[in-house]
Amino acid sequence: MAKNRLEVEICGIKFKNPIITASGTFGYGIEYSRFIDISKLGGISVKGLSLNEVSGNMMPRIIETPAGMLNAIGLQNIGVNRFIEEKLPILKKYDTRIIVNFWGKTIEEYVEVAKILDSVDIDMLEINISCPNIKEGGIAFGTDHKMTEKVVSSVKKNIKNKPLIVKLSPNVTDIKLFAKICEDSGADAISAINTLLGMSIDIETKKPHLSNITGGLSGPAIKPVAVRMVYETYKTVKIPIIGIGGIINYKDVIEFFIAGSTAVQIGTANFVDPEIPIKIINDLKTYLENKNIDKISSLTGSIKIN
Amino acid sequence: MTGKIVFNKKLSDKYYYMKIESPEFVKNAKPGQFFMLKTQSFDYLVDPLLRRPFGVCDIEEDCFTILYTLVGKGTYLLSNLQTSTEISFSNPLGNGFSIVKNKNVALVGGGVGIAPLLYLSKALKDNNNSITLYYGGKSIGDIHLLEYFENTCDYIKISTEDGSLGEKALITDIITNFDYDIVYTCGPKPMMKNVVSVFQDKVENIEVSLDERMACGLGACLGCIIYVKEGDNIVQKRCCVEGPVFDGNKVVWEL
Numbered sequence A: 001m002a003k004n005r006l007e008v009e010i011c012g013i014k015f016k017n018p019i020i021t022a023s024g025t026f027g028y029g030i031e032y033s034r035f036i037d038i039s040k041l042g043g044i045s046v047k048g049l050s051l052n053e054v055s056g057n058m059m060p061r062i063i064e065t066p067a068g069m070l071n072a073i074g075l076q077n078i079g080v081n082r083f084i085e086e087k088l089p090i091l092k093k094y095d096t097r098i099i100v101n102f103w104g105k106t107i108e109e110y111v112e113v114a115k116i117l118d119s120v121d122i123d124m125l126e127i128n129i130s131c132p133n134i135k136e137g138g139i140a141f142g143t144d145h146k147m148t149e150k151v152v153s154s155v156k157k158n159i160k161n162k163p164l165i166v167k168l169s170p171n172v173t174d175i176k177l178f179a180k181i182c183e184d185s186g187a188d189a190i191s192a193i194n195t196l197l198g199m200s201i202d203i204e205t206k207k208p209h210l211s212n213i214t215g216g217l218s219g220p221a222i223k224p225v226a227v228r229m230v231y232e233t234y235k236t237v238k239i240p241i242i243g244i245g246g247i248i249n250y251k252d253v254i255e256f257f258i259a260g261s262t263a264v265q266i267g268t269a270n271f272v273d274p275e276i277p278i279k280i281i282n283d284l285k286t287y288l289e290n291k292n293i294d295k296i297s298s299l300t301g302s303i304k305i306n
Numbered sequence B: 001m002t003g004k005i006v007f008n009k010k011l012s013d014k015y016y017y018m019k020i021e022s023p024e025f026v027k028n029a030k031p032g033q034f035f036m037l038k039t040q041s042f043d044y045l046v047d048p049l050l051r052r053p054f055g056v057c058d059i060e061e062d063c064f065t066i067l068y069t070l071v072g073k074g075t076y077l078l079s080n081l082q083t084s085t086e087i088s089f090s091n092p093l094g095n096g097f098s099i100v101k102n103k104n105v106a107l108v109g110g111g112v113g114i115a116p117l118l119y120l121s122k123a124l125k126d127n128n129n130s131i132t133l134y135y136g137g138k139s140i141g142d143i144h145l146l147e148y149f150e151n152t153c154d155y156i157k158i159s160t161e162d163g164s165l166g167e168k169a170l171i172t173d174i175i176t177n178f179d180y181d182i183v184y185t186c187g188p189k190p191m192m193k194n195v196v197s198v199f200q201d202k203v204e205n206i207e208v209s210l211d212e213r214m215a216c217g218l219g220a221c222l223g224c225i226i227y228v229k230e231g232d233n234i235v236q237k238r239c240c241v242e243g244p245v246f247d248g249n250k251v252v253w254e255l
């Protein structure tokens, strides 16, 4: 069999390619199975789960901005137990890695959800300490040193079976500090970045476009910020980094690899066209073949300064 | 998928009518369904980023049509696309209207909300229904495609707010007959809300086609929530998957 140049390994787990769909932009995976062959994806990070069902923020929840969008969904989800009963058995039929993104309103809740997930048939956990759209939990944990340390180490202590990815918030002055704290607290990998806190106002009514007033900015507009943060994180920690933010084509993926990523997640681009992740996988393959690059992982952190 | 633009006609200062050839799309499209359309033909142009939702206006052999009105950047770019340009769009999405047989039906459309009622009227005519169309707009410039509706509808009643065509009234004010088995409506929210209150208690089935801002159109982003009554509860539905057509008697218009 021909070698698979796209294969990557994160915390000992092999991914057939480095393309993972980002949490919150791919539902529970199943929504997209009507439109694309989700078995072709390297992995899927499912919508952020909490202990109990959450109904999210009031409408309007989305508004488009230049080359991006603002959302204030509010981490709406069906709760961890319903996910395990209703969605996971269907998702398991597909040949792709399953990462479960999760969050809590308190440290105890984070730990409880993590413990439940640690014992089910999924590949990795991704702790979200960076959602800007909820009052409790989320970003409050990811922008305070002590809270970050506490939540990551508490969760890590309570899980035995799965690697833990910590998803960083870009809404901090120095991401290096937070990346280091996560590594020291036991994180097995880092994903960066979540959405940037933003706002948009209707100049006719003078009211904010979103019911929540502020929202999370995503899409190509945030890519330069994300690339910078992956680069800085790569220089700071030894654990693998999953790059996220504004990726829409294979060139963006290569850029994230050069900056220090071992894999990437595709978010808003899934809305732009559900076929984009598949197209990226094909384009990457062609790129590596044309450039005679044996494995994509050789590009990780290959940036040349000077 | 992609298709070729057969024409992109300007109907008035704000309205355009576009025809796209795509046998693949046409195969499965039902009346009341919508699709997500990339409003320009460049692959990597990222502004506007998201696709835009539009209703299936009509199906003619291998082609489908869109009646659209200029709103902002996306529809402006769309209006500039030339014949033969290749354009990309999703499969037909959403639930669509229910198609009844041998009934007396009313269609109530306002402004560009008339769009999905055209294909619906064809399907209803094929099923031997008697169809009355109520069509309202602000002014004569908002009333389009009448020549198509004349082939499918038994009665057509028109009103404009300024009286430039038909009666000078809101469309809901000129409805005097309530003897219908089912009412279908699509248009601005205040109009649909009025339609429901006018027909409530008189007609059991009122199907409203709602529009809500959409990012994905596929049920994944949870950005397009509609609230409906289910027994004693108010529950969330996704406009793009559980809709865009809802039971008018159950919609919660204001929360």
Ligand SMILES: Cc1cc2nc3c(=O)[nH]c(=O)nc-3n(C[C@H](O)[C@H](O)[C@H](O)COP(=O)(O)OP(=O)(O)OC[C@H]3O[C@@H](n4cnc5c(N)ncnc54)[C@H](O)[C@@H]3O)c2cc1C
Pocket: A063, A064, B034, B048, B050, B051, B052, B053, B054, B055, B056, B066, B067, B068, B069, B070, B071, B072, B073, B074, B075, B076, B112, B115, B116, B210, B211, B212, B213, B214, B244
């Ligand atoms: C199910 C459905 C069917 C529709 N069918 C039609 C149709 O047949 N003909 C037609 O002219 N219009 C239709 N619309 C409305 C159409 O989607 C918007 O007018 C269009 O997206 C405006 O885009 P823009 O870039 O020009 O405006 P902008 O104001 O620049 O758009 C900014 C954002 O707001 C969204 N948006 C703006 N207005 C609306 C609106 N009224 N409804 C939903 N989203 C909106 C856009 O999608 C975009 O994400 C439909 C909407 C929905 C939800």
Ligand SMILES: Cc1cc2nc3c(=O)[nH]c(=O)nc-3n(C[C@H](O)[C@H](O)[C@H](O)COP(=O)(O)O)c2cc1C
Pocket: A022, A023, A024, A025, A047, A048, A071, A073, A075, A101, A128, A131, A167, A193, A194, A195, A217, A218, A219, A220, A222, A244, A245, A246, A247, A265, A266, A267, A268, A269, B221
């Ligand atoms: C509508 C929406 C919902 C999201 N929900 C979640 C979530 O539940 N958990 C999470 O960790 N990130 C969530 N995100 C953030 C994305 O996973 C991703 O980090 C971000 O959108 C940046 O990537 P992009 O520019 O490719 O979209 C969400 C993003 C969007 C746009």
Ligand code: FES
Pocket: B213, B214, B215, B216, B217, B218, B219, B220, B221, B222, B223, B224, B238, B239, B240, B241
């Ligand atoms: S538009 Fe994304 S869920 Fe409806």
